[in-house]
Amino acid sequence: MRKKLIVGNWKMHLNTSQASLLIHRLQERIESHRDVEIVLAPSALVLQPLSLQIDRKKFKLAAQNCHWQDEGAFTGEISATMLHDLVHYIIVGHSERRHIFGERDEDIAKKMASVVRNGMTPILCIGETAGEKKEGETKRVLHDQLTVGLKDITSEDAKSLVIAYEPVWAISNGQDYHKHEVAKPHDVELAVKNIRHNIDQIFGRQAEQAARVLYGGSTQPDTTGGYLAIDGLDGLLVGGASLNYDQFAQMVTKVYESIRQDGA
Ligand code: PGA
DSSP, rough: OOOOEEEOOOOOHHHHHHHHHHHHHHHOOOOOTEEEEEEEEHHHHHHHHHHHHHHHHHHHEEEEEBBBBSSSSSSOOOBBHHTTOOOOOEEEEEEEHHHHHHOOOOHHHHHHHHHHHTEEEEEEEEOOOOHHTTTHHHHHHHHHHHHHHTTTTTHHHHHHOOEEOOOGGGOOOOOTTTTSSSOOOHHHHHHHHHHHEEEHHHHHHHHHHHEEEEEEEOOOHHHHHHHHTTOOOEEEEESSSGGSHHHHHHHHHHHHHHHHHHHO
């Protein structure tokens, strides 16, 4: 059975003391579960202090980004080599990296390779924009982002892959969830099927069966159950709601409940 995974992406929020307080509250509130991984992706600046504070039986850490080279003259960048002792996961190709900072699929492929080379697991984010959705191009976009993004990954490494489907149009600005469209579970289900089909085509059935697929985009406690019921989906990548300990803890509880239901 694939382990469920819920990732909190804190984006560019919370300084060291705020992050420490949030972890403190989450640790009080959340119990560990052997079939679920809970991963937190704070800013790079607070990874070090949080790595000392977290209860490793409950939480793992992720970086939100990395450079593709191990070291060099790249002002302002952080390499996967530097993150190696601090995190288990690195998020690669988040839509904000793609659309605000101009990351291309080729850059993302190099980052994916560097994460794997340095012994961590990449969480590859993919998803179509509103315009691409309107033009009926979702399938093509997912196919292209996967084919190029994964081109330097071996089928063996693909078995530990995590792919997060995050349609750009559904991602919140972290403030007002009710102002824009949220993805319907049915649409997410079609995308998950498509992603699994692509992984199968690229790496074969074994890798497809082992890889985990997440959904992200304005997820909230009340929508979590609907997404978790989707066949082939293994968890969530949560942005805004992960900054609120009560909401995130509720979502973790829903993940636990979904396992009980699967087993029932
Ligand atoms: P959101 O962010 O849950 O605030 O929409 C998700 C993400 O960008 O990973």
